[in-house]
Amino acid sequence: MSPDLKTRLDKELKDDAEIRDLWLEGIYNRDHRQTFKKTNEFYDFIIIGAGTAGCVLARELIYNIPHINILVLEAGPPSTQINDIMRSPCAFHSAFRAVETDWGYSSEEQKMPGIIDPNKEVLNKGSHYPRGKVIGGCSTVNAMIYIRGQKADYDLWAAQGPEYKIWDYDHCLEAFKAVENNARKSTDEEFKKYHGFNGLLHVQDGQIDFDDIIKDVIKVAKNLGIPYNNDFNGVRQYGIGKHQHTMKDGKRFSLADGYLTDALRKVETYPPSKPFEIGSPHGLSDDAAKFVAVNVKSSAHVLNIIWDEKKKDENVAIGVKYFYDGRVHESFIAPKGEVIICGGAFNSAQILMLSGIGPKNNLEENNIKVRKELPVGRNLLDHPTCGITGKVSVLNGTGNSQLNYSSCGLELAMFYKGDNKGKVLNQKHFLDERPDIQLHVSTSLLDPVNATSGKKNDVLTLLSTLNLPSSVGHLELRSSNPFMHPKIFLNFYEKPDDLYLMMSSLKLSCEIFKQPPLSTVWGVESYEYKEMSDEDWEQYIREKTFSSSHACSTVKMAPESQGGCVDHRLQVYGTKNLRVADASIFPTIPAGNLNAPVAMVAWRASRLIEEDYKNKA
Numbered sequence: 001m002s003p004d005l006k007t008r009l010d011k012e013l014k015d016d017a018e019i020r021d022l023w024l025e026g027i028y029n030r031d032h033r034q035t036f037k038k039t040n041e042f043y044d045f046i047i048i049g050a051g052t053a054g055c056v057l058a059r060e061l062i063y064n065i066p067h068i069n070i071l072v073l074e075a076g077p078p079s080t081q082i083n084d085i086m087r088s089p090c091a092f093h094s095a096f097r098a099v100e101t102d103w104g105y106s107s108e109e110q111k112m113p114g115i116i117d118p119n120k121e122v123l124n125k126g127s128h129y130p131r132g133k134v135i136g137g138c139s140t141v142n143a144m145i146y147i148r149g150q151k152a153d154y155d156l157w158a159a160q161g162p163e164y165k166i167w168d169y170d171h172c173l174e175a176f177k178a179v180e181n182n183a184r185k186s187t188d189e190e191f192k193k194y195h196g197f198n199g200l201l202h203v204q205d206g207q208i209d210f211d212d213i214i215k216d217v218i219k220v221a222k223n224l225g226i227p228y229n230n231d232f233n234g235v236r237q238y239g240i241g242k243h244q245h246t247m248k249d250g251k252r253f254s255l256a257d258g259y260l261t262d263a264l265r266k267v268e269t270y271p272p273s274k275p276f277e278i279g280s281p282h283g284l285s286d287d288a289a290k291f292v293a294v295n296v297k298s299s300a301h302v303l304n305i306i307w308d309e310k311k312k313d314e315n316v317a318i319g320v321k322y323f324y325d326g327r328v329h330e331s332f333i334a335p336k337g338e339v340i341i342c343g344g345a346f347n348s349a350q351i352l353m354l355s356g357i358g359p360k361n362n363l364e365e366n367n368i369k370v371r372k373e374l375p376v377g378r379n380l381l382d383h384p385t386c387g388i389t390g391k392v393s394v395l396n397g398t399g400n401s402q403l404n405y406s407s408c409g410l411e412l413a414m415f416y417k418g419d420n421k422g423k424v425l426n427q428k429h430f431l432d433e434r435p436d437i438q439l440h441v442s443t444s445l446l447d448p449v450n451a452t453s454g455k456k457n458d459v460l461t462l463l464s465t466l467n468l469p470s471s472v473g474h475l476e477l478r479s480s481n482p483f484m485h486p487k488i489f490l491n492f493y494e495k496p497d498d499l500y501l502m503m504s505s506l507k508l509s510c511e512i513f514k515q516p517p518l519s520t521v522w523g524v525e526s527y528e529y530k531e532m533s534d535e536d537w538e539q540y541i542r543e544k545t546f547s548s549s550h551a552c553s554t555v556k557m558a559p560e561s562q563g564g565c566v567d568h569r570l571q572v573y574g575t576k577n578l579r580v581a582d583a584s585i586f587p588t589i590p591a592g593n594l595n596a597p598v599a600m601v602a603w604r605a606s607r608l609i610e611e612d613y614k615n616k617a
């Protein structure tokens with residue numbers, strides 16, 4: 001990155017306060033005096049956000065609809081200009097903590113009545129909530145685990161009404177396969193049934209041989225009755241096995257790598273520089289050169305939707321307003337065009353609310369005119385994660401060997417069902433067709449809460465993630481200033497079931513540590529676990545839980561009468577020319593990681609948009 005660019009980025013991205021002042025004092029006035037830059041640019045589609053969804057959507061639209069042009073506005077910088085860290089799987093922790101590519105969000109601290117003793121108040125601490133602010137969005141900074149969730153997740157989406165049939169598992173599977181390019185070549189027929197080999201998202205098996213201690217965890221699991229699973233995205237999810245990853249040749253593969261780079265016409269960097277040229281690493285492939293119409297602007301922060309003021313009651317979107325190159329710009333859509341918000345679960349909700357679509361109270365307290373009252377932000381779902389760290393007495397240097405260049409340290413996983421009374425688990429839970437816990441096994445100190453508690457090279461970490469939680473959080477605007485972060489209330493463990501499920505999984509982790517050869521040969525011993533009462537467990541869980549960064553469902557796809565914000569075709573209720581297509585539309589949270597489901601949603605959205613575009617006169 002050039003020193004000049006770095007200085008500009010540091011100024012823009014690190015010093016939020018300065019930007020907010022600029023906004024409040026200057027931009028607003030300029031805006032009112034109409035001296036902001038009118039670009040007079042018209043696009044068929046304006047896509048807000050070049051994250052997982054935005055990248056897939058841009059490419060699919062430009063390849064499938066002839067003679068259109070697209071503007072993609074991304075608030076973050078191009079990933080290639082930041083550094084190589086993002087390519088290296090072992091450095092994913094640095095990637096999501098990098099100031100210049102992270103939104104810097106935090107969840108709010110929350111007090112609530114205890115579950116074990118409702119007369120006592122308990123505390124969920126607030127903490128940093130990573131979100132990629134970069135071309136590729138979270139797919140550029142995530143842990144690269146490729147898990148889609150279960151058939152039942154998507155059949156639930158489809159069960160909302162006959163028109164939702166287009167979201168049942170069969171339809172979703174078609175899209176998962178269309179996006180995927182799986183490198184596992186020695187495939188049996190069953191694997192082929194569930195996987196795609198011609199998509200643009202590269203997926204591959206982990207590249208490392210397991211350490212001896214990890215092999216012994218697999219033995220222990222087997223002894224406990226947990227079967228081996230060769231494909232968590234296949235016919236069944238339960239069991240123990242290796243994850244597949246969104247990687248190519250051992251390096252991170254983001255959705256921008258697959259879906260944006262070869263569809264780019266030009267990338268306008270900040271400050272604007274000459275467009276990449278055909279033949280350059282970030283320019284067009286020969287094949288893509290004929291599609292000369294995707295304009296990606298990075299460091300372009302969208303402020304709000306522009307509405308057609310002549311048709312006030314119809315809420316017709318005609319363009320977007322964005323902050324770019326030091327001033328406010330406007331870009332508009334052509335007559336058959338649309339604005340598609342792909343800003344991710346926090347930002348898509350925020351952009352809608354800033355544009356007058358959201359809960360009346362929250363908008364009015366921020367002096368935003370309500371155009372359409374909808375429960376935007378009210379249904380924030382997420383996967384809580386909590387870990388148990390084992391101290392390993394036999395020094396094995398595993399932290400170094402597992403966390404090598406092509407591994408992010410999250411290779412081995414187990415899926416099983418938790419117990420909603422918090423009891424230790426047995427075989428019935430291990431063979432349940434609807435597992436709700438994902439357990440990561442690692443010899444790295446991956447748990448941020450425990451990261452300072454032990455030596456680096458002699459640990460065994462078991463991280464439990466609640467994949468089907470019933471607690472629901474919410475998001476609200478803090479201010480009408482688009483640069484201010486919204487308030488994020490995760491509400492973890494508001495519902496008793498969630499606490500007990502987590503408790504049962506942590507108890508299983510303690511049992512795993514006690515099994516030979518882990519206890520005998522390796523001397524594994526929990527750092528935390530003594531004999532704990534359920535009340536102790538509650539305190540432990542609340543203290544050590546962090547988010548898996550799987551926020552979703554804040555702009556839920558559902559009938560409006562049932563809390564929906566977008567319909568089955570992802571159109572925002574009470575508006576025209578406006579859709580949302582990203583993690584925020586999930587009706588319920590899938591029992592797995594979210595990158596693949598988001599890419600799937602974007603692919604399906606592209607087909608819906610194409611149909612509607614072609615049907616317009």
Ligand SMILES: Cc1cc2nc3c(=O)[nH]c(=O)nc-3n(C[C@H](O)[C@H](O)[C@H](O)COP(=O)(O)OP(=O)(O)OC[C@H]3O[C@@H](n4cnc5c(N)ncnc54)[C@H](O)[C@@H]3O)c2cc1C
Nearest residue numbers: 049051053075137138142143144145302344347583593595
């Ligand atoms: C640290 C971390 C680890 C994760 N690990 C995994 C994993 O291992 N496997 C997995 O499957 N999933 C994982 N996830 C989750 C997964 O990556 C995300 O759920 C998914 O990428 C979200 O896609 P999206 O398109 O909804 O949003 P994003 O990818 O967040 O894209 C939104 C884009 O919009 C841009 N944007 C937002 N607001 C504006 C604005 N106002 N103007 C312009 N641009 C804007 C953002 O900068 C961003 O680029 C992880 C996420 C994180 C953060």
